[in-house]
Amino acid sequence: MRKTGIPPTLSDTREERLRDALERAGARCTRQRAAVFAYLISVDTHPTADQVYKAVRRTVPRISLATVYKALEALVRARLVFKVPDTEGPTRYDGNGTEHYHLRCLQTGEVRDLPVPYDAALPEKLDPDLVERLRRQGFRITGHRLELIGSFEDEPTHP
Amino acid sequence: MRKTGIPPTLSDTREERLRDALERAGARCTRQRAAVFAYLISVDTHPTADQVYKAVRRTVPRISLATVYKALEALVRARLVFKVPDTEGPTRYDGNGTEHYHLRCLQTGEVRDLPVPYDAALPEKLDPDLVERLRRQGFRITGHRLELIGSFEDEPTHP
DNA sequence: ATCGATGCAAAGCGTTTGCAGGGGT
DNA sequence: ACCCCTGCAAACGCTTTGCATCGAT
Numbered sequence: 001m002r003k004t005g006i007p008p009t010l011s012d013t014r015e016e017r018l019r020d021a022l023e024r025a026g027a028r029c030t031r032q033r034a035a036v037f038a039y040l041i042s043v044d045t046h047p048t049a050d051q052v053y054k055a056v057r058r059t060v061p062r063i064s065l066a067t068v069y070k071a072l073e074a075l076v077r078a079r080l081v082f083k084v085p086d087t088e089g090p091t092r093y094d095g096n097g098t099e100h101y102h103l104r105c106l107q108t109g110e111v112r113d114l115p116v117p118y119d120a121a122l123p124e125k126l127d128p129d130l131v132e133r134l135r136r137q138g139f140r141i142t143g144h145r146l147e148l149i150g151s152f153e154d155e156p157t158h159p
Numbered sequence: 160m161r162k163t164g165i166p167p168t169l170s171d172t173r174e175e176r177l178r179d180a181l182e183r184a185g186a187r188c189t190r191q192r193a194a195v196f197a198y199l200i201s202v203d204t205h206p207t208a209d210q211v212y213k214a215v216r217r218t219v220p221r222i223s224l225a226t227v228y229k230a231l232e233a234l235v236r237a238r239l240v241f242k243v244p245d246t247e248g249p250t251r252y253d254g255n256g257t258e259h260y261h262l263r264c265l266q267t268g269e270v271r272d273l274p275v276p277y278d279a280a281l282p283e284k285l286d287p288d289l290v291e292r293l294r295r296q297g298f299r300i301t302g303h304r305l306e307l308i309g310s311f312e313d314e315p316t317h318p
Numbered sequence: 319a320t321c322g323a324t325g326c327a328a329a330g331c332g333t334t335t336g337c338a339g340g341g342g343t
Numbered sequence: 344a345c346c347c348c349t350g351c352a353a354a355c356g357c358t359t360t361g362c363a364t365c366g367a368t
Contacts (some may be wrong), residue, residue, distance in 0.1 A: 150301045
């Protein structure tokens with residue numbers, strides 16, 4: 001949660017993990033990319049590219065928005081970061097690399113992680129035949145995406 | 160299905176349903192909107208605004224892309240059509256008004272409807288406490304979104 | 319020394335908007 | 344008659360690209 005004004009830095013372990021993943025994806029580990037990654041894992045929201053840009057400028061003042069976009073793209077290719085699918089507004093980025101579900105507020109557009117374990121067997125539970133039926137059609141399921149949708153209760157109105 | 164070259168038209172029942180839903184949303188039922196809706200429910204894919212535009216021009220040749228966007232927006236507000244959330248490329252529109260799940264192919268980006276009933280109790284099944292816990296935090300769940308992700312099997316390679 | 323990454327500006331793409339005229343109720 | 348909708352073009356916001364230079368390996 002880190003609400004201090006201290007710009008986030010990577011521990012040695014995390015820096016190594018970052019470097020490894022980037023190099024495996026054929027990309028280099030730069031100051032800009034480390035700062036973008038550090039910021040993304042320091043917050044529990046899912047910021048837009050512009051929010052990342054504004055935050056990371058405190059660590060790397062001369063960084064450009066284009067570089068943030070390229071850094072995010074590299075991190076996504078390295079599977080350290082994911083794009084959160086959305087119908088409204090700019091793409092949001094998720095620095096939580098483990099599979100998990102989301103909670104979305106319809107009022108604010110905010111997206112949070114759900115404290116519920118990812119259940120790889122969920123498709124089978126939905127319909128035990130479905131997975132087999134799809135496979136017979138040549139479709140192999142590799143994962144799923146689940147999002148609970150709702151909103152914070154409206155202020156109660158006076159009768 | 161409908162693979163004939165005949166531009167889709169609405170049955171009287173459907174036209175009435177369309178008119179009702181639009182009027183309830185404070186919008187008018189026009190030739191352009193009827194054509195957009197008719198096209199969307201005639202296909203089992205989830206076309207982009209531009210694909211709708213190109214298709215509907217066969218019925219309403221002078222329609223503009225802006226009008227297609229406005230028609231789609233009106234249909235979404237009337238809850239007859241839904242946007243399909245996606246991280247890549249333009250928004251896709253879904254003319255299947257009943258709640259349902261999606262299957263997404265990672266190779267082609269194609270999205271199809273899943274032949275599995277929508278289970279309103281799925282959040283409770285995930286974790287019986289979760290819904291109650293979120294409610295105590297002031298968050299009311301109104302629905303959920305589920306997508307199975309995968310791809311058609313790769314062509315087998317010759318050894 | 320090499321070759322990818324950076325920062326800037328400009329272009330790109332999907333989408334929305336302003337407005338005069340047309341059409342639905 | 345009213346007011347919303349249409350079609351056109353121009354603007355918009357987010358994202359990508361071209362290019363000269365910089366910096367990581």
